[in-house]
Amino acid sequence: MSEIKSKYEIFKQKAHIIIYGTNTVAGRLFDLILLGLILLSVVLVMLETVKGFDAKYHAYLVFFEWVITVFFTLEYILRIITIKKPINYVLSFYGIIDLIAILPMYLSFFITGTSVFAVIRALRLLRLFKILNHPQFNNQSTHLKESLIASRGKILIFMYFMLISTIIIGSVMYVVEGEASGFTSIPMGIYWAIVTLTTVGYGDISPVTPLGQFLASFVMIMGYGIIAVPTGIVSAEFAKNKPTVKESETKVCQNCGSHEHYVNAKFCQDCGHEL
Amino acid sequence: MSEIKSKYEIFKQKAHIIIYGTNTVAGRLFDLILLGLILLSVVLVMLETVKGFDAKYHAYLVFFEWVITVFFTLEYILRIITIKKPINYVLSFYGIIDLIAILPMYLSFFITGTSVFAVIRALRLLRLFKILNHPQFNNQSTHLKESLIASRGKILIFMYFMLISTIIIGSVMYVVEGEASGFTSIPMGIYWAIVTLTTVGYGDISPVTPLGQFLASFVMIMGYGIIAVPTGIVSAEFAKNKPTVKESETKVCQNCGSHEHYVNAKFCQDCGHEL
Amino acid sequence: MSEIKSKYEIFKQKAHIIIYGTNTVAGRLFDLILLGLILLSVVLVMLETVKGFDAKYHAYLVFFEWVITVFFTLEYILRIITIKKPINYVLSFYGIIDLIAILPMYLSFFITGTSVFAVIRALRLLRLFKILNHPQFNNQSTHLKESLIASRGKILIFMYFMLISTIIIGSVMYVVEGEASGFTSIPMGIYWAIVTLTTVGYGDISPVTPLGQFLASFVMIMGYGIIAVPTGIVSAEFAKNKPTVKESETKVCQNCGSHEHYVNAKFCQDCGHEL
Amino acid sequence: MSEIKSKYEIFKQKAHIIIYGTNTVAGRLFDLILLGLILLSVVLVMLETVKGFDAKYHAYLVFFEWVITVFFTLEYILRIITIKKPINYVLSFYGIIDLIAILPMYLSFFITGTSVFAVIRALRLLRLFKILNHPQFNNQSTHLKESLIASRGKILIFMYFMLISTIIIGSVMYVVEGEASGFTSIPMGIYWAIVTLTTVGYGDISPVTPLGQFLASFVMIMGYGIIAVPTGIVSAEFAKNKPTVKESETKVCQNCGSHEHYVNAKFCQDCGHEL
DSSP, X not given: OHXXXXXXHHXXXXXXXXXXXXXXXXXXXHHHHHHHHHHHHHHHHHHHHSHHHHHHHHHHHHHHXXXXXXXXXXXXXXXXXXXXXXXXXXXXXXXXXXXXXXXXXXXXXXXXXXXXXXXXXXXXXXXXXXXXXXXXXXXXXXHHHHHHHHTHHHXXXXXXXXXXXXXXXXXXXXXXXXXXXXXXXXXXHXXXXXXXXXXXXXXXXXXXXXXXXXXXXXXHHHHHHHTHHHHHHHXXXXXXXXXXXXXXXXXXXXXXXXXXBOTTOOBOTXXXXXX | OHHHHHHHHHHHHHHHHHHHOSSSHHHHHHHHHHHHHHHHHHHHXXXXXXXXXXXHHHHHHHHHHHHHHHHHHHHHHHHHHTSSOHHXXXXXXXXXXXXXXXXXXXXXXXXXXXXXXXXXHHGGGGGGGGGGGSHHHHHHHHHHHHHHHHTHHHHHHHHHHHHHHHHHHHHHHHHHHOGGGTOOSHHHHHHHHHHHHTTOOOOSSOOOSXXXXXXXXXXXXXXXXXXXXXXXXXXXXXXXSOOSSGGGGSBOOTTTOOOOBOTTOOBOTTTOOBO | OHHHHHHHHHHHHHHHHHHHOSSSHHHHHHHHHHHHHHHHHHHHHHHHHSHHHHHHHHHHHHHHHHHHHHHHHHHHHHHHHTSSOHHHHHTSHHHHHHHHHHHHHHHTTTSOOOHHXXXXXXXXGGGGGGGXXXXXXXXXXXXXXXXXXXXXXXXXXXXXXXXXXXHHHHHHHHHHHOGGXXXXXXXXXXXXXXXXXXXXXXXXXXXXXXXHHHHHHHHHHHHHHHTHHHHHHHHHHHHHSOXXXXXXXXXXXXXXOOOOBOTTOOBOTTTOOBO | OHHHHXXXXXXXXXXXXXXXXXXXXXXXHHHHHHHHHHHHHXXXXXXXXXXHHHHHHHHHHHHHHHHHHHHHHHHHHHHHHTSSSHHHHHHSHHHHHHHHHHHHHHHTTTSXXXXXXXXXXXXXXXXXXXXXXXXXXXXXXXXXXXXHHHTHHHHHHHHHHHHHHHHHHHHHHHHHHOGGGTOOSHHHHHHHHHHHHTTOOOOSSOOOSHHHHHHHHHHHHHHHHHTHHHHHHHHHHHHHSOOSSGGGGSBOOTTTOOXXXXXXXXXXXXXXOBO
């Protein structure tokens, strides 16, 4: 009896290493298979919405959906029983996502599926963000995040300025162009202002009066020019905010302590000491 | 009598601190409520232009418009009586905006409202710029402004070059494509050139002749390439023009005086002295 | 007799200073009036192509055209007689442009005007480039030019890569989408590839088959991503290529010779010496 | 007999220098002619797909195709016989491309040509990449490649983030807009998300419901804003990753060893020593 319990304990330990760990070969393989299944499940959800494809292969799609759901269910149960404090996992961001990923299929027994279910199933994709926790990705994304956080203040002001600009431009164009040109309301004008300022330019609404086109020209040039502002902010931040982790890829001078030397550099850029 | 006057003086002082100041809790709360009401008033103006919504809820929209107008009027009066030199406020940029924000509703008694009124009411939005004077925003926006002012000269030359380019391109396309393709005049050709150079590309006018499409390809590549110029100018300026205020977020070397050290840095990048 | 000649010589000298110089008040005023007239003449050419406007005000447009042409002719003659070696001016870039600016109107006596004339008249606009020779513009544009010339090599490789990419993409899309979707030939496919890669996106031709849309997605992401390359090249060049002329706007340390200090800096960033 | 063989050997040596080398005048001339013929052959393939042109000049196009094919065949044979280990060339990337460039024409004897052949013939264009191996191009492209490789990690994370974003946005818009607006399936929604995020904006599919337009506005602003991320990454990399080859274009301080001085600089930026 105690032996069985002990065997179960050993199984739990091993499973924990495979499921939660990334250092063993089995752990990495598990992560890889899981990643593949998540991608597959997302592709399945997509294909179900393609009418022609779904009509032909509906049975196959449903079959694979169930295979994946069963696998995900097993994984979810294993994650719960192999962790010390299951509640921490269940209530964590990824715990909730993992549950959302399997629930819709079981609910489809009771409720006839609508397209909303397709989207909820697509939430599985959020599990892909997990990969960003892997050590090799971590350094890079940390640097990215730090730079973006550091430029947060300036970007907020820029966004605030953009918001006010689009409201004013949208209001003016509503009056200038009027409903005949598709500017049916101020919110529609603001929508047009955003489409134009961001240089997307669908062409579903475009000015037709000479004055409207004249004003639109200024809006376009403004949109073309001010893209320099967020780009400049982030560029400057990336250039300044040096990565502290990638030390191994750059050389540090033993003499003067200056770092960030080009990897092929032979002498210190600041004191001339041999690297 | 004097006591009443004195009480009035105390009220004026307190009101002044709440309305003009941002250091007390009441002052911040006042600013926050005001901000909310300005946003609400802008949303009301927008919704009035949405035909379907206005038809259903016109009475509610007018009611809220009046509530806000009365509040803004009270605020305007308070701002005038609690300041020492009212004329300075009345003739200031925000003083005029504050007046414009309340006038249209009262004028609507005498003149039947047109859509122009909606736009004038939208000018209330300019009051939102006030937030940029708050200390926490000020540092960031000062740096942004300084960088943009420093790159003013280069950007002006760039704009001048763009202007001449669009006129020449527009004229050439007018001759090459002609009126059948929608290039009905040189100004229309210039409008097309701006739509294309800025990479907006509505598609309301697009070249149809092989020669026109060939020339348009060069214009597109030109527009795609020269966006690098304003972006490069502003990026370089942001990188160079170091913020002098955010000292607290970076470390300064006590030994050599060089600043802008990364917040995790332990030794000076220039002299190796411990930070 | 000699007195008349001498007076003529003095007039020539004075006229030379006014027409070619920019240092005297009269010289600057002359440049300003000339600039205004060039702009006016360009506006006239534009308005002539706007059918509705031309129909109403044709007589006025022709009248103003002649006034400007006479003024430009006088200026052209003065430029020739007040310079020592007239042939140098006549054969120079601006000399030819100045001639082209006045010829069309005189030729319109003999040949009935076509829209080609309008464009030739628009060449007057090239005279606007003259302003770039003014000292205040010169410093800035020199820096711009130097940076662009320095990054010439990288930009050429980038353009070469873009050219090959668009030909390959255009050929593939021609086969994948076929003529039914508007991809009527490989050159048309290349035109589409340029419209897409540069993120212009007219929408006059767009993929309709699932495979075509799948491939187009990659082309779009590629176009969105590689804009970083020219922008990065030019940004880095702007940041590196410090302006040598704007010394007056930055502070130079008297102790260590390092320059490019922020204009408000009080101590040297490199040695701590008071600026 | 041996004399003939020796003469053949000398011919092989000379041919090798002309075909593979770039140091002699003849070698450069050969490269230039080859480049011209490759460009010509690509233009021929393009023109054949332009219906109107092909109908008129089909005979000429075929004639020139054969002239170029014969020349390319001769070049291919010469490349094989003048190299020591022909197998290395035949199996190399450019060896395969060179074969693909001549095969389609000979195959057209047996198989009646389809448009697929046109594309295979277009593969000749890949030969144009050869020019990137020329020494003058090499330095620049090396620097470009190094910078892009160094920023690979960050760009991959960015792409991964973009991929997930487009799938989520596409799924949500599919539900919000529905099939009536052209969002016929989730993959179609993803296609729209890419068209919008990259600011291409064809306008073949665009949101029509107020909620859809409201969400689309956020997607556009997101696409407009996040272009700063790849641009910032690459800019920072270009600025950091200094070219090690272009030393001749910058000045190096003889005293302190710091380089990258502006070409007109007279004193060292770091120690003040005369350059």
